[in-house]
Amino acid sequence: MRETEPLALIILDTNILTKSGIDSATTDLVKIIRASGIERVAVPWVVLEELTAHRAVPYRRKYEAAEAALRSLTEGTPWPIRVPLPQMDLQRFQEEWREKWLDVVDLVPTSEAALKQALIREANLLPPCKQVTINEGGDTAKIGGRDAAIWLTAVEYARENPDETVYFVSKNTTDFGDGDAFPYPMNEDLADIEDRFVLLTTWHALVEKFAQQTDDADEAAVRSILQAPESLSAIEAEAIRLMLVPPSLEGPGFEGTMGFFVEGEGTLLDTDTVRVLGWAVPPFVAFDQATDLKAYRIGDHVWCMATVRWVLSGPAALRNTLRIQGVGCIWETRVLVSTTNADARLTVLRSQGTRALPAGHFSVLSSELADYTNLISHERRWMEVQRLQLSGRRTVERLIAEGRLDVPLPPLR
Known part of the structure; x- marks a missing residue:
């Protein structure tokens, strides 16, 4: 029975996730395994930083x-070029990508001891570290400190959690081996935990171990789940x-x-494609169709x-x-549901x-929506936004009329 099997943690190396990207079938499967609640999927801190650095x-x-192109253009133009380039915010960019990856995997901290030992191994050329030739002149460099830190993080976790089995997944067979035998000192790292530390060398091996694709998908059951109030609420929240x-x-x-409506009547006269800043209130959600169904x-x-x-559909603020x-609007998402686990809830894996x-879908632009939109537009906060927007527009119109500003104004809708 499943209840008697040991807990498991799947620890992924950087190379398992880099080529596939964050919006891919690979990360979808990682989320499935996590959502199942049976196994957990994580990366060492070093891997998280490598994934972030790749972006x-x-x-x-x-x-x-x-920056260089703008500087060159400015220097080569006889009149002033005033195009401000936003300040580079590398720290914010890095944090955004860390958060994106942590939506996919959990994090295993890399301890100070593991980092120190990794550097010692690199300095002494101890596996998984090595020496490589870096140019035709024969100069060499010692590399592998990060690989060692990743390996030692996985080993350390296994030692600190004796009730769990660690599945370490890496395509790097050159440095980590194929799982049959390990060189010194990696063999000593695994002393007394060999039966709880498993090296898998391909993504396919992981999928075969934990998530077998099946033809058991009940399409009618899936559609029923997607149309359930709980699922519609999950999409609304997203x-x-x-x-x-x-x-x-x-x-x-x-x-x-x-939609353009007859004022006071609610009859739809015409439609136009627009750019929307955002929903003014939570939108209404309706299921349309489901395709590309896969089951595991x-x-x-x-x-x-x-x-x-x-x-x-709903009241929304136009961008201009x-x-x-x-x-x-139409919104397409890749979602995950379970047809057999009553406690599972719809999970959005990614969206377009x-x-x-x-x-054929203009019916959502109904008279009821027109009435509701009119009600929301008269709320105090939106009336104030409109007042400020109109005041600013009038100022711009005056400056244009006086010849002090030369910019196009979008038409009012």
């Missing part, structure tokens, strides 16, 4: 290239998290379809992934004018940007 280094280089009007009244926003059996339960299209209008409504 931060290109970001810094792109910023520096943009839409609020990602798409509610930000406090700063700034942001990229999303695409939607705005983990332990005693079946977990299903599906690409689901939802229809969102901040006016509150009735808007609808919204799209304007296709013609």
Whole structure:
């Protein structure tokens, strides 16, 4: 029985996650294993920093290239170029990516002792560290300190948790081996824990061990779960998290379809694709369709992934004018549900940007939505936003009329 088996922690090396990226089938499966509650999936602190660095280094280089290009343009133009480049915020960028990865995996701290021992091993060329030739002149360098820190973090966790089995997953067979035998001092690291420390060398081996794909997916049951109030509430919560009007009244926003109604009557006259800053209030959510269904059996339960299209509608603030209008959009997400675990709730694995409504979905731009939007637009906070927006627009219009400002103004809607 499953209850008699030891607890397990799956510890991933950097190379298992780097090529697949954060929005991929690989990370989806990691989330399935985590959601099952049977096994946990984690990375050492060093791996988290490496994953973050894989994003931060290109970001810094792109910023520096943009800075150099702007400087070159300024120097080569006979009139002043006043295009401010936002200050590079590398720390914020790094923190954002750490948080993104921690939505996928848990974290195993790398202790000070493990870091010190890793550096000692690199200095003394002890496995998994090594010496490599770095140029044609024969110069060499000692490398592998981070690999050693990752290895020692996994070993340390296994020693400190004698009731658990550690599955360490790494494609780096050159330094960590294939799991059959380990060189000194790695063999001594595993003394007395060999039966609880398992090295897997491929992602496929991990999937075979913990998440067997199955044909047991009950499509009708999946659709029933997706249309349940609990699932619609979960999507509403995710839409609020990602798409509610930000406090700063700034942001990229999303695409939607705005309805034009007969005033006082609510009849839909026309529609237009618009850019929306965000929902003024939580949107209404309706299930539309589910495709690309895949099922995995983990332990005693079946977990299903599906690409689901939802229809969102509600009062929203237009990006250019901040006016509150009735808007609808299509939102596609990759979600996870279980058809056998009654306690499981829908989990959003990842999502796409919204799209304007296709013609067959204009019914969500209803007279009821028009009435509700009118009610929300007269709330004090939105009336104040409109007052400030209109005041600012009039100031800009005056400056344009006086010839002191030359900028295009978007039309009021």
